[in-house]
Amino acid sequence: MFLLPLVVLYFKIDRSKIFLLGFLGYSIHVLAAYTDALGIRKSWWDYPYVIFPQLPGSLGIDASVIPVYFILLYQWCLNKKKNYWLYGTLSSFGFTFIIKPLLIWINVFELYTNYFVLLLSYLFVVYAAKLITDIFIHMSKN
Numbered sequence: 001m002f003l004l005p006l007v008v009l010y011f012k013i014d015r016s017k018i019f020l021l022g023f024l025g026y027s028i029h030v031l032a033a034y035t036d037a038l039g040i041r042k043s044w045w046d047y048p049y050v051i052f053p054q055l056p057g058s059l060g061i062d063a064s065v066i067p068v069y070f071i072l073l074y075q076w077c078l079n080k081k082k083n084y085w086l087y088g089t090l091s092s093f094g095f096t097f098i099i100k101p102l103l104i105w106i107n108v109f110e111l112y113t114n115y116f117v118l119l120l121s122y123l124f125v126v127y128a129a130k131l132i133t134d135i136f137i138h139m140s141k142n
Contacts, residue, residue, distance in 0.1 A: 001061065002051065005068035014075050023136065025071040027129035032062040035121045044113040066095070070126065084130055092122035 013021055036058045039045045047058050056062065073091060077084040096119040103109035111118065 002059065002064045005064045007070045009071060012072060013018060013137045014079070017075065017078065020133070020137070024074050024129055025067040026068045029063055031125040031128050032066050033058070035125055036062050037135045039117075039121060044111070044117055046110045047108065048110060048113070049108055060134075066125075070129070074130075078100050084128070088123055088126040089123065089132065092119060092126050095122050119137040 016128075017056055025107075034057065036045075037056065040056075047056075050056070053058055069091070070088070073087055077087055083094065096115055100109060100111065100115075100118060104111060
C-alpha cells in the first residue's frame with residue numbers, strides 16, 4: 001500500500017503541472033495525517049498493524065494511497081475540465097463506503113464510530129486541501 005501508488009504516480013504525473021499537483025498532494029497528506037491522528041486519539045478508529053512501530057499505522061494510506069489518488073484525480077479534473085469538488089466528494093464516499101469496509105474486512109483498519117464521522121473526515125481533507133491550493137494559486141497571481 002505504500003510503494004506501489006508512488007511508483008504509479010512517478011509514471012503518471014503530468015510534469016508540466018508537477019508543483020501544483022504536488023502541492024495539492026502534500027496538503028492532502030498533511031491534512032489526512034492530522035485527521036487520522038485525531039481519529040486514533042479520539043478512539044474513532046485504529047490500525048492493528050504498522051510498518052514501523054515508531055511511525056503512524058496509517059502511513060501507507062495517508063502518505064501514499066490517498067494523496068496519490070487525489071493528485072491523479074485533480075490532474076484528470078484539470079485536463080478534462082471536470083469539477084474537482086464533485087469528483088472529490090464522490091471519491092470521499094467511495095473511500096468511506098467501499099475502501100474502508102474492505103480494509104475492515106481484511107483486518108487492517110478498525111472503526112469504532114459510525115461511517116458518518118469517517119465520511120466527514122474525508123470531506124474535510126478533500127475540501128480543505130483544494131481550498132488551500134486555490135488560495136495559493138490566487139496569491140501567486142496577485
